[in-house]
Amino acid sequence: MATLNSKIPAGPLAEKWTKYKAEMKLVNPANKTKLDIILVGTGLAGSAAASSLGELGYNVKVFCYQDTPRRAHSVAAQGGINAAKNYKNDGDSVYRLFYDMIKGGDYRSREANVYRAAEVSNATIDQLTAQGVPFAREYGGMLDNRSFGGVQVSRTFYSSGQTGQQCLLGAYSGLIRQVKKGTVRMFPRRDVLDLVIVDGKARGIIARNLVTGEIERHSAHIVILATGGYGTIYYLSTLAVNSNVSAAWSAYKKGAFFGNPSFIQIHPSSVPVLNDFQAKLTLMSESLRNDGRVWVPKQKGDKRKPNDIPEDQRDYYLERRYPSYGNLVPRDVGSRAAKERCDAGYGVGETGLAVNLDFKDAIAKQGRKAIEDKYGNLFEMYEKITGINPYKEPMRIYPAGHYTMGGLWVDYELMTTIPGLFAIGEANFSDHGANRLGASSLMQCAGDGYFIIPYTISNFMSGEIRTPGIKTDTPEFDEAEKSAREKIGKLLAVNGSKTVTSFHRRLGKIMWDLCGMTRNEAGLKQALTQIDILHQEFWKEVKVPGTSNELNQELEKAIRVADFFGIARLMVLDALNRNESCGAHFREESQTETGEAKRDDANYAYVSAWEFKGENQEPILHKEPLVFENVELKIRDYK
Amino acid sequence: MEIEKKEKMKIKLKIWRQGNSAAKGNFVDYTLENASPDMSFLEMLDALNAKLITEGGSPVAFEHDCREGICGSCGLYINGKPHGPAKKTTTCELRVRAFKEGDTVIIEPFRAKAFPVIKDLIVDRSAFDEIQRAGGFISVNSGSAPEANSIPISKENADEAFDVATCIGCGACVAACKNASAMLFVSAKISQLAILPQGKVEATQRVQAMVAKMDELGFGNCTNTYACEAECPKGIKVINIARMNREFFAAKVCTQKVS
Numbered sequence: 029m030a031t032l033n034s035k036i037p038a039g040p041l042a043e044k045w046t047k048y049k050a051e052m053k054l055v056n057p058a059n060k061t062k063l064d065i066i067l068v069g070t071g072l073a074g075s076a077a078a079s080s081l082g083e084l085g086y087n088v089k090v091f092c093y094q095d096t097p098r099r100a101h102s103v104a105a106q107g108g109i110n111a112a113k114n115y116k117n118d119g120d121s122v123y124r125l126f127y128d129m130i131k132g133g134d135y136r137s138r139e140a141n142v143y144r145a146a147e148v149s150n151a152t153i154d155q156l157t158a159q160g161v162p163f164a165r166e167y168g169g170m171l172d173n174r175s176f177g178g179v180q181v182s183r184t185f186y187s188s189g190q191t192g193q194q195c196l197l198g199a200y201s202g203l204i205r206q207v208k209k210g211t212v213r214m215f216p217r218r219d220v221l222d223l224v225i226v227d228g229k230a231r232g233i234i235a236r237n238l239v240t241g242e243i244e245r246h247s248a249h250i251v252i253l254a255t256g257g258y259g260t261i262y263y264l265s266t267l268a269v270n271s272n273v274s275a276a277w278s279a280y281k282k283g284a285f286f287g288n289p290s291f292i293q294i295h296p297s298s299v300p301v302l303n304d305f306q307a308k309l310t311l312m313s314e315s316l317r318n319d320g321r322v323w324v325p326k327q328k329g330d331k332r333k334p335n336d337i338p339e340d341q342r343d344y345y346l347e348r349r350y351p352s353y354g355n356l357v358p359r360d361v362g363s364r365a366a367k368e369r370c371d372a373g374y375g376v377g378e379t380g381l382a383v384n385l386d387f388k389d390a391i392a393k394q395g396r397k398a399i400e401d402k403y404g405n406l407f408e409m410y411e412k413i414t415g416i417n418p419y420k421e422p423m424r425i426y427p428a429g430h431y432t433m434g435g436l437w438v439d440y441e442l443m444t445t446i447p448g449l450f451a452i453g454e455a456n457f458s459d460h461g462a463n464r465l466g467a468s469s470l471m472q473c474a475g476d477g478y479f480i481i482p483y484t485i486s487n488f489m490s491g492e493i494r495t496p497g498i499k500t501d502t503p504e505f506d507e508a509e510k511s512a513r514e515k516i517g518k519l520l521a522v523n524g525s526k527t528v529t530s531f532h533r534r535l536g537k538i539m540w541d542l543c544g545m546t547r548n549e550a551g552l553k554q555a556l557t558q559i560d561i562l563h564q565e566f567w568k569e570v571k572v573p574g575t576s577n578e579l580n581q582e583l584e585k586a587i588r589v590a591d592f593f594g595i596a597r598l599m600v601l602d603a604l605n606r607n608e609s610c611g612a613h614f615r616e617e618s619q620t621e622t623g624e625a626k627r628d629d630a631n632y633a634y635v636s637a638w639e640f641k642g643e644n645q646e647p648i649l650h651k652e653p654l655v656f657e658n659v660e661l662k663i664r665d666y667k
Numbered sequence: 668m669e670i671e672k673k674e675k676m677k678i679k680l681k682i683w684r685q686g687n688s689a690a691k692g693n694f695v696d697y698t699l700e701n702a703s704p705d706m707s708f709l710e711m712l713d714a715l716n717a718k719l720i721t722e723g724g725s726p727v728a729f730e731h732d733c734r735e736g737i738c739g740s741c742g743l744y745i746n747g748k749p750h751g752p753a754k755k756t757t758t759c760e761l762r763v764r765a766f767k768e769g770d771t772v773i774i775e776p777f778r779a780k781a782f783p784v785i786k787d788l789i790v791d792r793s794a795f796d797e798i799q800r801a802g803g804f805i806s807v808n809s810g811s812a813p814e815a816n817s818i819p820i821s822k823e824n825a826d827e828a829f830d831v832a833t834c835i836g837c838g839a840c841v842a843a844c845k846n847a848s849a850m851l852f853v854s855a856k857i858s859q860l861a862i863l864p865q866g867k868v869e870a871t872q873r874v875q876a877m878v879a880k881m882d883e884l885g886f887g888n889c890t891n892t893y894a895c896e897a898e899c900p901k902g903i904k905v906i907n908i909a910r911m912n913r914e915f916f917a918a919k920v921c922t923q924k925v926s
Contacts, residue, residue, distance in 0.1 A: 080809040095730070096796050098836055099738040115816065151810070158812035160805050160865050162829040169819030187829055193737055194832060201804035208800045216793070239785055268732040302705040305714045308734040409736075412753075412760055414705075478809045527720050529713070573720055578687065579786045581728055582720065 032285070032637055032652045035439040036140040041658050042123070045144045048440070049483055053490035060085035063489055064248035064497060066233055068220050068275050070097030072192070072470055073453025074254030075199035076477025082206030084482055089246055090203070091218045091235060093270060093584075098200045101256060101268040102473060105192025106313050107176055108184035109156075109470035111149035116173055120181040122146045127659060128179045129468060132358070133433070133461020134611035134627060135661045136288070136635070138654065140440060141458045148479040149471050153185055155478055161198040163187055176314070176466045184467045189313060189405055195470050199477070218244070219584060220275040221512035223251065223282045223449070224504050230279075230449035231498045232505060234512045238584060241577040243512060245505045247498035250448045250485060253279060254477070257432030257454040258595055259292065262544070263536025265429035266298055266311045272588035273595045276436055276455055281594075284444035285637035285650060287437035287457030289595065290603035293464055293612045294545050296362035298428035299413050300382040309428040310413060312385075312406055314466055317355045317362070319390035319399065320423070322346050324374040324383050334376065334384050334422045345369055353666040360463050360612045360625075361666055363427035367545045368623070370426070377424050384422035391419065427545060431469060433460040433612070434602075437637040437652075441484035442476065445637075448488060452476035457635065462611025516576045519586045524569035528585040531566050535589070535596055538562065543600050548616040552604045556597065563593040598638055598647065605649060608632045622667075629661050676702040676763065679771040680715065682727055685784050688791075692784065694773075704764035708751065709734060709741065711763050728787040736760040736900065739835030742842070743788055744775040749839035749898045757837065757900045777842035780885045781849070792838050794884045795852060801880035802873035803856045805865050818864055828862040831855040833901045840895035840903075846887030851895040853881050854911035855903050861914055871918040878915055 037044040037051075055063070063086050067078050070092040078090045078097075094100060114120040125146035130137060157163060157171070163185050164172040176184040187194040206212035217238040224232035224247070232247035258273035259265040280286045297316060298309040323344045325337055346365055347354045357365070366383045369375065376382050391399050396419060400407070407418045414424070436444050436451040438458055443450050453473040460468065542555035566589070574580040609618045609625035610632070618626045634651040641647055678699045685692030699718075702711050709731050716726035732740040741758040745751035751761045766772060774788065782790040820828075832855070840851035857874050860866030866873070889908055896905045 076809075083808045094732065094738075094740065095792060096836070098796075099732060099740050101733060101738070104733050104735060104737050113815070151812070154812040154815045155807070155809055157815040157818070158805065158807040158865055160828075160832075160860055160863050162825050162832050162859065162863065163815075164829075165820055165822045165825040167822050169821050170816050187832075190737070190833060193835075194829070197832065201799070202807075202809075204796065204800045205804040205806060214796075268738060269734055270732050303703045303710070305703075305706055305710040305717075307707075307710055307713055310735045409760075412756065412762065413707075415762070415764060482809065525721065527717050529717065571720055573723075573725055579728060579789070582726060 032437070032445070032650050033439060034138065034652060035441055036138070037440065041139060041143050044140050045147055052483060052486050055486055055489050055493060057085050059493045061087070063087065063492060064089065066091070066246055066248040066251045067254060068233065068252070069100065069254035069256060069453070069455070070094070070200070070203065071100035071102035071254060071256055071453060071473060072196050072199055073473035073477040074100065075196065075203045076474050077252060077254060077452060077481050078212050079199065079202030079206050080478050080482045082209065082211035085211065088206070088212045089215060089248060090212055091215045091220060091233070093217065093219050093238065095216055097203055097214065097216065098197060100196065101271055102196040102470065103193045104268065105195075105470050106189045106311065107315065108174065108186035108191045108467040109153070109195060109474065110176070110183050110467045111153045111185060111471065112146055112183060113150055113153060115171060116182045118181045120183050124181065125149065125183065129459065129465060130461070130659050131662070131664065132463055132465040134463055134664060135461065135629070135633065135656065136291070136610050136654065137459055137461035138635070139656060139658055144480065145459045145472050145475050148475040151479055152471065152474040156195055156198045156474065159198040159202060161187065161194045163194070179465065192470060195474060199474070219587065220278065221515070221587070222278045222508045224508045225282050225446065226498065226502065226504045229447045232500065234508045239579050241575070241580065243509055245500040245509060247500045247505070249492045249495060249498065250450065250488060252450040252452060252481065253436065253455050254453045255455045257435065258592070259429045259432055261536065261592055261596055261599065262429035262540045263533045264301065264306060264309050266295060266309055269307055272591065274588050274591045276451070277591040277594055279436060279444065279446065279449060281640050282446060283640070284446045284449055285437040285639050286434070286598060287635050287637050288434040288462070288602065289599045289638065290543065290606065290613055291433035291462050291611065292429060292599070293359060293431040293433060294363040294427045295430035296359055296366060296427050297385065297425040299410065300377060300424050300426035301379060302414070310409065311428070311430070312410060312423065312425055314359065316385060316403060316406060319402070320355065320385040320387050321389060322355055322366070322383055322385055324369045324376060328373040334386070343374065350666045357666045358463070360614070363545050364614060366427055382424040382426045385425045386422035387418060388422070429540070431464055433457065433462060433464055437635065441487065442481055443484070443488065450481060450485060452481050462613055515587070515590070516583065519570070519572050519583065519590065520576060522567060522570050522572065524571050526569045526571060528570055528572065528582055528589050531562065531570060532585070532589045532592065534562055535559065535592060539596055539599070543603050546614045546616055547603045549604065552600050555600045559593060559596050559600065566590070566593065601647065602636055602638065605636060606632055627663070674704055675700070676704060676768050678702045678711065678763070678766060679769070681771060681773045682788070683775045684727070684787055687786055688783055702763050704762065706763045707734070707759060708745070708761040708763060709759050728789050730789045731759055734759045737835060739837040742777050742837045742839060744777055744842055746773050749777060749842040750900050755900055755902050757835070777838050779838070779841045779847035781847065782838060782841065792836070794886070795836050795838065795849070797884060798849065798853055798877055798880045799856065802869070802876035803860070805860065806869060820863060824862050828859045831903060831907055832859045834903055835901060837900065839898045839900060841886065843894040843898035844887065845892065845894070846890060848889050848895070849881050849886040850889045850908045850911065851899065851903055851905065853877050854907040857911045857914055858907040861910065870914060871921055874911065874914040874918050875922070
């Protein structure tokens with residue numbers, strides 16, 4: 029059985045990474061050219077890693093399901109990317125960035141990893157700028173910063189509301205440059221169906237060519253997953269609709285432990301659900317809450333138009349409950365407060381599952397022009413979707429699934445419990461604890477890809493310099509390919525009467541209702557039963573048209589949804605186990621008298637790492653205790 | 668959750684169906700009785716596909732991912748326009764309310780010699796990757812970048828570079844152009860890197876390599892109809908094509924060998 033060894037270097041926090049780099053084993057340039065790497069996923073983490081590893085001379089094979097790496101969902105990140113440059117002279121430092129992340133994550137992440145993420149953040153900004161990423165500038169030509177997500181310094185670099193797009197395109201240009209040089213080979217339009225383990229090490233993947241349907245074998249000395257999060261577990265989320273957990277899930281089933289699967293961030297402001305066929309929720313940036321006031325009617329089921337409801341009949345519930353932070357409470361708190369009002373019957377809109385975000389007072393005070401300058405593109409986007417003009421009528425918003433802090437458990441080297449299998453970016457569990465702060469996702473992805481993984485594979489790789497290229501005509505590859513083919517055959521053979529999407533939608537509803545913004549024991553147990561029943565129905569009733577030897581988008585969906593059943597169950601088990609409230613994970617049993625989250629450090633200051641034991645067996649929980657040597661654990665209070 | 672909607676719309680669809688790149692395609696008519704004005708255009712196609720699947724038919728293949736107008740995956744030719752009738756809007760941002768009850772909507776793939784059809788409404792746009800690979804980058808290895816503020820860039824230039832860098836690589840410019848020219852796409856990348864000081868070192872080779880690759884892949888030339896600018900969902904301007912031509916000319920002059 030694999031055991032948990034986080035491999036955190038000894039020594040003072042600020043010296044750990046330097047010490048690690050000084051002591052790691054190296055692979056000489058000639059040997060690097062003989063070593064193969066498989067990298068799955070081309071978001072910011074994957075693209076940055078591909079270019080960096082290619083530059084070092086490794087042979088990198090890169091896979092993505094999109095037609096080109098530039099479309100991976102990092103492209104949609106809006107607000108910005110953090111770094112501890114302290115350009116504003118406002119007292120920022122690597123330590124302060126580290127501290128904000130540890131506290132923002134509600135003390136459920138590893139000090140050493142978070143410190144390193146903060147430490148490499150500055151080099152990331154240098155790198156992206158040199159690659160031609162047009163970050164916003166001041167008139168003197170220097171880089172501009174803005175404040176974000178409730179922290180007290182301005183450390184967020186941005187490109188309008190499209191920072192993710194610009195960062196990703198920068199990383200993509202680096203990747204494609206290595207494709208030209210021949211160190212990186214691109215395999216777009218591929219889904220990973222399985223991971224191949226040879227003698228206990230990750231040595232390859234089974235992929236499906238999404239155009240021809242061909243099942244392919246690919247081998248390498250190591251495999252790196254940069255496959256993102258599983259927020260689409262809720263069906264409706266802010267993620268790209270094809271985002272999925274399948275590669276990470278196949279790694280879990282082959283022995284990689286899954287860390288904190290229940291930690292999933294629900295973003296408080298997205299455009300609410302508008303129709304039964306809705307496939308996606310669109311985010312409205314957190315920055316809007318700087319000027320918008322959130323309210324619902326004081327009277328239950330009040331169906332009047334918002335502008336017809338007089339001031340004294342409005343409940344500005346965030347300002348009422350959290351007078352010191354008001355509308356600027358962190359994401360987890362804002363989301364739960366909206367849910368509480370809607371569940372109690374005060375929600376607005378046709379569904380009653382929305383709250384108002386009102387700019388009336390801000391427009392009256394600052395003028396329409398000022399508001400347009402700050403949020404023009406968001407207002408336009410909102411009107412395109414809803415047909416409502418937010419300058420004249422409040423926006424309607426509701427929380428939506430957004431980001432998974434949970435992911436594959438990794439050690440300090442970003443290696444999973446399977447030797448030779450690494451996970452970077454959102455796909456791993458490591459840096460954001462139980463809640464992620466705004467603009468720290470791009471930061472972590474770029475840091476992992478550019479400046480961490482190129483170093484941390486070195487210890488493992490140095491042991492592989494005598495291993496010749498891995499052959500694919502071996503029993504391990506035979507077996508993995510056989511099981512992938514069987515799964516596809518089984519899905520096509522069901523030939524039921526219900527669409528794949530209808531199952532995904534129903535699974536999403538179970539998860540949203542019972543393992544979403546708030547959770548309780550009875551609900552979670554009910555969720556387990558409901559997931560199992562739906563899972564059985566899926567294998568009896570799903571209809572997957574077409575064949576496996578062609579471009580078949582329904583088959584792609586079916587393979588992904590089949591894996592979502594697994595992670596859904598694991599999320600619920602993890603949420604059941606953790607009988608405390610921390611960050612985005614809110615157990616109703618663990619709250620203060622005023623309904624705020626109550627952490628239980630005595631019993632739950634650990635990372636839960638789940639081990640797969642077989643299809644019909646319960647997984648085993650391993651605990652990695654979190655040791656805080658540098659920060660004092662405090663209560664997050666926004667009252 | 669069931670959402671009650673008073674308004675329902677009947678929409679007639681005429682959709683290009685083609686089994687694979689080698690097959691002969693044709694238009695097929697469909698009718699959707701229960702479209703809702705709030706639906707996105709792609710959700711309308713989802714609804715059609717759900718109906719086709721449950722009736723034992725074959726769903727329409729179309730490309731999509733982020734569904735918020737930024738990844739550039741979607742791209743349908745709707746009633747004779749790439750991304751449909753709305754200005755500065757991608758297909759996924761388009762709403763059914765842009766159409767009227769009883770309208771017939773014609774949906775085709777983006778058509779261009781360099782974008783072969785893969786299936787139904789999906790085309791192969793990997794030619795864009797090839798052009799980018801020819802030189803659409805700055806050669807800076809991870810770790811060798813100078814301190815970010817050591818290269819001051821005027822706000823004006825930074826903003827201009829950003830505006831062209833917002834290209835999502837959807838290919839609407841190519842589909843809109845009667846010559847299937849990729850010059851708006853190529854000039855956006857060339858302009859971004861030509862405006863920024865970081866890109867100047869390799870500017871001469873970049874423009875020549877990217878233009879040569881564009882020609883090699885079968886994209887047409889620009890004859891100044893401005894259709895690309897009119898249809899670009901991100902509002903990229905044709906003035907960038909002029910800048911690319913200037914860069915190209917300057918590069919040719921600079922690199923001409925004197926014998």
